[in-house]
Amino acid sequence: MSLCSHSSGALHRERRGFLRGALKELFNVLEDQPGLLGPKALYVFMALSFSRDEVLWLIRHSENMPKCKTPEDFVDNKMAELLFYMVKLRTLIDKHSYVIQRYHIQYLAQFDALVLNDTIQNMYVCPEEESILASSFVSTLSALSIKQVENKEEFDFRALRLDWMRLQVFIERVPNQMPLPTNDHSIKSKAAYSSVNKAPLALKDYPDLSKVMSTIQFHTRLVDNMGDLLLETSELSLLCFYPRAFEKMFHQSSEEPSVKRYIMAFPYVCSDFSGCGSPLCPEEMGDIQSSSLRLCLTFLEQIAKLTGNVVLEICAEQCNLNNQLLPKNCAKTISTAHNKKLKKPVCKKGEVQKEKPGAESLRKDRAVVTNMDKMHLTLTELCLSFSLCNDFIVSDHIVVPTEFLLTHLETRLSEAIVRMANYNQSNQEIARPSDLLAAVQAYTSSLHTLSSYINVDVARMVKSVLLQQTQPLDSRGNQTITTLYTNWYLESLLRQASSALIVHSPTRHCFLNHPSDSELSFLAEEFSDISELRSLAQLIGPYGLKYLGENLMWHITSQVKELKKLVVEHMDVLVQMRNNFDKPEEMAHLKQKLPGGENVLKRMTIIGVILTFKAMVQDSLKDVLQKHCPYLMGPIESLWDFISP
Numbered sequence: 001m002s003l004c005s006h007s008s009g010a011l012h013r014e015r016r017g018f019l020r021g022a023l024k025e026l027f028n029v030l031e032d033q034p035g036l037l038g039p040k041a042l043y044v045f046m047a048l049s050f051s052r053d054e055v056l057w058l059i060r061h062s063e064n065m066p067k068c069k070t071p072e073d074f075v076d077n078k079m080a081e082l083l084f085y086m087v088k089l090r091t092l093i094d095k096h097s098y099v100i101q102r103y104h105i106q107y108l109a110q111f112d113a114l115v116l117n118d119t120i121q122n123m124y125v126c127p128e129e130e131s132i133l134a135s136s137f138v139s140t141l142s143a144l145s146i147k148q149v150e151n152k153e154e155f156d157f158r159a160l161r162l163d164w165m166r167l168q169v170f171i172e173r174v175p176n177q178m179p180l181p182t183n184d185h186s187i188k189s190k191a192a193y194s195s196v197n198k199a200p201l202a203l204k205d206y207p208d209l210s211k212v213m214s215t216i217q218f219h220t221r222l223v224d225n226m227g228d229l230l231l232e233t234s235e236l237s238l239l240c241f242y243p244r245a246f247e248k249m250f251h252q253s254s255e256e257p258s259v260k261r262y263i264m265a266f267p268y269v270c271s272d273f274s275g276c277g278s279p280l281c282p283e284e285m286g287d288i289q290s291s292s293l294r295l296c297l298t299f300l301e302q303i304a305k306l307t308g309n310v311v312l313e314i315c316a317e318q319c320n321l322n323n324q325l326l327p328k329n330c331a332k333t334i335s336t337a338h339n340k341k342l343k344k345p346v347c348k349k350g351e352v353q354k355e356k357p358g359a360e361s362l363r364k365d366r367a368v369v370t371n372m373d374k375m376h377l378t379l380t381e382l383c384l385s386f387s388l389c390n391d392f393i394v395s396d397h398i399v400v401p402t403e404f405l406l407t408h409l410e411t412r413l414s415e416a417i418v419r420m421a422n423y424n425q426s427n428q429e430i431a432r433p434s435d436l437l438a439a440v441q442a443y444t445s446s447l448h449t450l451s452s453y454i455n456v457d458v459a460r461m462v463k464s465v466l467l468q469q470t471q472p473l474d475s476r477g478n479q480t481i482t483t484l485y486t487n488w489y490l491e492s493l494l495r496q497a498s499s500a501l502i503v504h505s506p507t508r509h510c511f512l513n514h515p516s517d518s519e520l521s522f523l524a525e526e527f528s529d530i531s532e533l534r535s536l537a538q539l540i541g542p543y544g545l546k547y548l549g550e551n552l553m554w555h556i557t558s559q560v561k562e563l564k565k566l567v568v569e570h571m572d573v574l575v576q577m578r579n580n581f582d583k584p585e586e587m588a589h590l591k592q593k594l595p596g597g598e599n600v601l602k603r604m605t606i607i608g609v610i611l612t613f614k615a616m617v618q619d620s621l622k623d624v625l626q627k628h629c630p631y632l633m634g635p636i637e638s639l640w641d642f643i644s645p
Contacts, residue, residue, distance in 0.1 A: 009065075009073030012057055016076060019051050023085035027092065034096045038103025041222055044089055048234035051086050055079070056238055062245045080253035083236075083269055084262035087388060090234055097226055102149045104219045112216045113141035119208050133167055141216070157220035164213050171203045236269050237276035240288060243295055250299055254306060261384035263303060264401060270296035271394045289395035296394045300401055304408040307382045312412050314375050315446040319420075322442040324357035326435070383453035402454065406461045409447070413465045414474055416443065423484040428492040430484065432526055433535035440466075440539065470543040482544035485536060486551050493527060494555075494613060496520060498606040509616065528613070533620035545621050552614050559603045566596050 026047055030036055037044065058076060065074045093100070117138045120131070140160055148155070203210060221229050239246050250266045253259045273292035277285045323329065333356070360370070391400045420439045422431045431439075444462050451458050468474040472483050493511065496502045502511050502524045510529040513520055526532065537545060567574065573593045580586040591597075626633045 009061075009070060012054060013073045013076070015050075016054050016058070016079075016082060019047070019054060020078065020081050020085070023047055023051060023082065023089065027085050027088050030089075030092055034092070034099055037093065037096050037100050038107075041093075041100050041104075042218070044093065045229065045233045048086060048089060048230070051082055052234050052236060055082065055086075055236060059239055059242045059245050059249075062248070063242070075252065076249070077252040077256045078259050079249045080259045080262035080265055083265035084388065086234055086236075087265050087268050090230055091389070093226065093230065098149070100226065101155075101223050102146065104222045105144050105149050105155075106146055108141045108216065108219050108223070109144040112212070112219060113138050116141070116212050116216065119206075119212050123206055123209070130167065130171070133163060136163070137213075137216070155220075155224040157224050160220060161217050164217060168203060231275060235272050235275055237272045237274070239269060240273040240276050240292055240295075243291065246295065247298070250302070254302065257378065257381065260306070260378065260381040263299075264385035264388040267296045267299040267303070267394075267399070267401070268388060268392055270299070271392050274395060293395045293397060296399060300399065300404045301408070303382070303385065303401070304404040307379070307405055308408040308412050310375055310379045310382060311409060311447065311450060312416060314372070314379065315416070315443045317372055317375070318446040319439050319442040321357070321360070322438060323435075326438060328435075379450075380453060383450075386454050402456045405454075406456055406458075410461050410465055411476070413443065413447070413462070414468060414476075414478070414480075417465070417469060418479065418481060418484070421481050421484050423488065425487075427521060428488065429521065430488045430492075433485070433532050433539055436481070437535040437539055466541075467543075469539070470541040470547075472547055482540045482547055485540065485544075486548045489527075489548070489613070490551060490555065492522070493524060494606075494609055496524070497609045497613075498602070504609065504612055511613075528616070530620065530623075533617055534624055537617070537621040537624040542621060542625075545617055548617065549614055552610050556607050556610050559607050563600065563603055566600060570594055570596070 026044065030040070030044070058074065058079070062074050065071055116134075120134045120138070137160060140157075246266070250263065253263050253266070270292045273288060273295075274285075277288050332354070360372075386401055386405070388401075390402075391398055393399070417436075417440060420431065421436055422429065424430070447458050447462060450456065469480045470482055471480060474480050493502065497504065497511055501514050501520060503514055504510075505512050508525070508529070511524040511527075513524050540548070570593075573590055577587060577590045580590065622633075
């Protein structure tokens with residue numbers, strides 16, 4: 001016993017390794033030639049049964065390992081592959097059940113019926129009643145036709161199988177202990193059973209009859225009861241009672257690079273857990289359903305997280321490569337080319353020459369694998385796992401794996417966009433709108449390549465994220481780039497402009513730093529020229545600019561309220577000045593009674609700065625809309641000119 005426990009781990013490990021290869025080859029052959037499912041159906045069910053036994057053996061022993069020198073025999077990081085091909089074979093049988101049914105209907109009528117008839121004819125002892133019952137088997141099978149399958153008739157061979165079991169019981173029981181049946185549900189009369197006491201027939205003398213009838217019983221189940229046959233041979237509902245070991249298997253498989261393509265089998269297997277309940281104990285079904293759904297969602301979230309991490313890493317790498325091509329990074333390249341043209345020394349001694357953008361694509365050896373190659377390979381493996389099925393049912397819930405991936409990518413992309421804005425409230429730093437726009441375009445173009453790996457609607461997901469970024473808060477209540485840029489332009493740019501540290505240049509259509517000031521940490525023209533405001537309009541869109549305009553108007557309203565307070569406070573003096581505006585001496589005397597002149601001028605300056613910036617933003621939005629939708633803007637402008645000429 002001790003020897004068996006010590007050697008069983010290695011034995012079952014080798015069995016699992018063999019079954020992985022066998023199931024893979026079997027599935028590839030049957031997928032290519034589904035017509036073979038008819039004659040080879042028995043081998044499929046045998047493979048499923050053997051695999052099911054190995055999975056259950058490992059799950060039972062993984063938490064209660066015997067003391068041995070090789071504990072790795074009880075750890076299988078490739079269990080996902082075995083589960084995957086079990087699921088694929090089951091799906092293949094469901095898909096081509098018509099082929100199996102059509103084949104075995106012909107087999108039952110044209111072979112099994114003939115063999116059974118010959119077997120009955122060769123029986124040297126066969127009482128009349130048993131002969132009638134056996135003959136009914138032959139007549140039932142001989143009456144089958146391929147047209148019944150083509151007409152999609154429903155088959156029910158339960159009566160035939162029940163008669164065969166009754167016949168076995170009647171033959172094997174002692175005659176004087178055989179009670180007469182009280183209810184006749186069979187196809188024959190009670191006379192067929194009343195004379196069983198006289199039957200000298202012994203089943204052990206006719207093993208061929210048992211073999212033929214057992215084969216017929218299996219073939220009839222392939223015709224009318226294939227679903228239950230699949231459950232008997234491949235159901236894995238027992239895993240519901242080993243959630244910790246099952247999760248451990250999932251994590252082990254997800255860490256193995258060559259098995260990532262199979263890990264979708266783990267959440268799919270959770271659909272079997274509803275079969276471990278019993279109608280005799282209905283109160284446990286609620287716990288089983290909630291447990292299976294929780295486990296399935298955990299697996300799907302982990303798979304979506306793994307895939308999302310790889311996708312976002314690829315996007316970040318593509319964004320870095322795209323940044324090398326931005327105009328701001330080409331100055332050094334232009335300077336180097338100019339010096340080379342003038343035959344000046346390109347670089348100093350000891351200085352390493354910087355590689356040009358695109359140098360990473362030059363391959364001197366195809367065997368060299370870059371980090372980007374590894375990420376794309378991992379992404380391919382993970383996306384292949386989503387090809388297992390489009391959706392499946394777990395505890396009366398329809399589960400769509402790709403929706404988990406899209407939801408996770410939506411969250412991660414939104415976080416990445418906000419993170420790339422580089423907003424620092426303490427020192428009022430933020431990324432230039434043009435730089436952020438280039439990064440977002442690099443991310444979205446990389447995300448669209450995901451559609452070549454897996455059938456998902458990436459465009460819908462990207463539109464949803466970008467639309468959320470045009471609102472003050474996204475769907476999770478986090479700040480968006482609309483809020484960040486609104487706060488920055490109000491708190492940094494316009495506040496400094498109202499303090500005369502930044503001035504507006506109508507000629508250059510932007511704000512400029514004051515020449516005498518060097519305290520600002522940014523250049524105003526890098527955030528307020530035409531190209532930057534157009535980039536801002538593309539990022540946050542009309543909705544975002546509407547939110548920005550509302551905040552600008554709120555600040556203007558607050559300044560007007562302060563001006564109104566000053567007017568109310570000095571109402572008497574202002575009335576006198578209005579009445580004496582043509583008397584210079586009186587006006588000079590009244591002016592000395594108005595101490596808030598500088599305050600009024602400052603607030604009017606703030607209002608002017610805000611209105612100027614608002615007009616610049618509106619012009620930029622108009623330019624962007626005319627570029628993106630000229631056929632829409634044309635009628636709108638014509639209507640506006642007609643209403644207000």
